[in-house]
């Protein structure tokens with residue numbers, strides 16, 4: 800089987816693939832995400848995942864995996880906070896509401912390309928100003944879509960989740976394996 804290449808700088812995505820105990824390498828893509836536009840959130844995550852995978856497919860051989868995660872709240876797209884103020888605004892808006900997390904995934908292998916996405920609905924409990932400020936002070940929100948990490952300290956804000964947990968962390972593993980199978984790629988666990 801060709802080498803699996805994770806086209807991502809996200810330590811979470813790497814950890815999720817590590818969890819499967821399969822052989823892969825990491826090659827972070829270098830695209831300017833801020834310049835990419837789409838008609839709606841699902842098109843946006845799919846387009847971004849494709850651009851990330853394509854960027855690496857041009858440079859490396861293998862089964863290339865690209866992904867992109869965003870949070871959607873009332874038709875607004877929340878990406879990563881750009882500063883402390885935007886992290887505060889995001890968390891304040893997400894407090895006591897249900898939002899949607901979307902992850903787009905693209906696999907490119909042997910001139911074949913497959914793109915899909917997955918959604919998960921997450922409900923956060925009401926957060927006090929102090930809780931939001933204390934959380935931001937930990938630094939955790941800054942590299943995460945929507946400004947929280949469900950897999951870390953942000954877990955204490957999560958009241959309910961409907962759908963794949965791994966999708967929220969950045970890589971929907973079930974969807975990923977289904978897509979690999981669709982392309983005729985069967986993953987093999989290390990012995």
Ligand SMILES: Cc1cn([C@H]2C[C@H](O)[C@@H](COP(=O)(O)OP(=O)(O)OP(=O)(O)O)O2)c(=O)[nH]c1=O
Nearest residue numbers: 807808809867868943944947948949967968969
């Ligand atoms: C909502 C949420 C997002 N996230 C993360 C997943 C993604 O890494 C990040 C969204 O940013 P992305 O742009 O999807 O990914 P990235 O910049 O981290 O990595 P790359 O573009 O190189 O692949 O937010 C969490 O870790 N936990 C969460 O609960």
